Amino acid sequence: MLENIKLASQANQDALIDFAQRMVRIPSMSGEEGNVAQVIREEMEKLGYDEAWIDEVGNVVGKIKGGNGAAVMLNGHMDHVAVGPLKDWPYPPFSGQIVNGELWGRGSMDMKGAVACMVYATALLKQLDITPPGDVLMTVPVMEETGGTGTRHLAFCLKAAVAICGEASHNTLRRGHRGRVELLITFKGRSAHASVPHLAINPHYEAAHFLSRLTSLRFAQDEVLGMSSVAPTLYRTDQVSANVIPSEVYLILDWRNVPNESPEKIVAQIQALLDSCLVNRRCQGTVEINRAKFITYTGFAETIPSILPSYLLPENNPFIQTANTTLTKILGRDAGLDIWQFATDGGHLMAAGIPTIGFGPGNEQLAHTNQERISLAEMVEALGAYTALILALGEQAAR
Numbered sequence: 001m002l003e004n005i006k007l008a009s010q011a012n013q014d015a016l017i018d019f020a021q022r023m024v025r026i027p028s029m030s031g032e033e034g035n036v037a038q039v040i041r042e043e044m045e046k047l048g049y050d051e052a053w054i055d056e057v058g059n060v061v062g063k064i065k066g067g068n069g070a071a072v073m074l075n076g077h078m079d080h081v082a083v084g085p086l087k088d089w090p091y092p093p094f095s096g097q098i099v100n101g102e103l104w105g106r107g108s109m110d111m112k113g114a115v116a117c118m119v120y121a122t123a124l125l126k127q128l129d130i131t132p133p134g135d136v137l138m139t140v141p142v143m144e145e146t147g148g149t150g151t152r153h154l155a156f157c158l159k160a161a162v163a164i165c166g167e168a169s170h171n172t173l174r175r176g177h178r179g180r181v182e183l184l185i186t187f188k189g190r191s192a193h194a195s196v197p198h199l200a201i202n203p204h205y206e207a208a209h210f211l212s213r214l215t216s217l218r219f220a221q222d223e224v225l226g227m228s229s230v231a232p233t234l235y236r237t238d239q240v241s242a243n244v245i246p247s248e249v250y251l252i253l254d255w256r257n258v259p260n261e262s263p264e265k266i267v268a269q270i271q272a273l274l275d276s277c278l279v280n281r282r283c284q285g286t287v288e289i290n291r292a293k294f295i296t297y298t299g300f301a302e303t304i305p306s307i308l309p310s311y312l313l314p315e316n317n318p319f320i321q322t323a324n325t326t327l328t329k330i331l332g333r334d335a336g337l338d339i340w341q342f343a344t345d346g347g348h349l350m351a352a353g354i355p356t357i358g359f360g361p362g363n364e365q366l367a368h369t370n371q372e373r374i375s376l377a378e379m380v381e382a383l384g385a386y387t388a389l390i391l392a393l394g395e396q397a398a399r
Helices: 002-011 013-024 034-046 108-127 149-157 203-216 263-277 318-331 346-351 376-398
Strands: 051-054 060-064 069-075 102-104 134-140 162-165 179-188 229-237 248-257 284-289 291-295 301-305 356-358 373-375
Touching (some): 013 102, 069 376, 102 108, 162 376, 203 263
Parallel strands (some): 162 356
Antiparallel strands (some): 291 301
């Protein structure tokens, strides 16, 4: 069967690459995915999916009906980050240009190339006349890049025994990652004209004092995922005039947490540091998990805490072991069990009780850069690997 899957993957190479190119040529920033969603749904229908639909949030879902076993879910995403300065791109970011066996463009690796592979891998079951142990759900959610609104909704609405997250891993196996908690620090002082600074309580100084001590924190450690970390990212005030001392400063911290480190524990740790920085000072300060409002292209809106859960499947997890064995066989090499350095929608699936393994074509170090591209050879290899994983994980779920 593995040999038949490999042959079918090669036979579908041209169509696979054409589909990926067409998606890359359609800009689809978070909240603006409608056009590419239609293309994905139409491709599923053309490939013979039993069902293909776009839900109220804007996610694309395709189903291949299987036996009486539990469902297997594949999870990608259709949105991408901003392009940045066009002049810095070697090739136009929405050209879908192929150079030296690589597909270039924004979203090519993160992650329309992998989405194309998963969509076609699911369809190979039909081509090969294989009935999977249970239903196969191919999901392509919206707004992964802004916190996972699409996958959060899918995890609530769909049931599956196991999921495959297709984020880039150079076609090696992944079993987890650190999470992300976005913190909002507010420094409250008193505003005044910049010509009379003695009349103000300038919150910039308190923010600077806090930032200078941020690296003194003790960070949690995980044996596999490593140490948690924090990075100041955004900084703004309540003023827009350069000759006014602000009354408030707002600082965003990006905290990457390990599984035994709850968001509440992180807030308490930062609040303790902040309180120690403001002793005997007139400025006040608060810490909270930042909340953001997201509106999808269908008009669905929600306001949620900016939290991406961390997760880690143990090496002896049955799905990890099955995936490892399957990938080693079909790839003809060690599956390379590892972790991701970045957060994915897999955290939301795991939080919903769906064990999630990671596997995807592409070099993750190119994500969000003007060098983004994906190897066509890796895509074809991933196509067959995904089909084999669907069957093996479905069989494992049925045991």
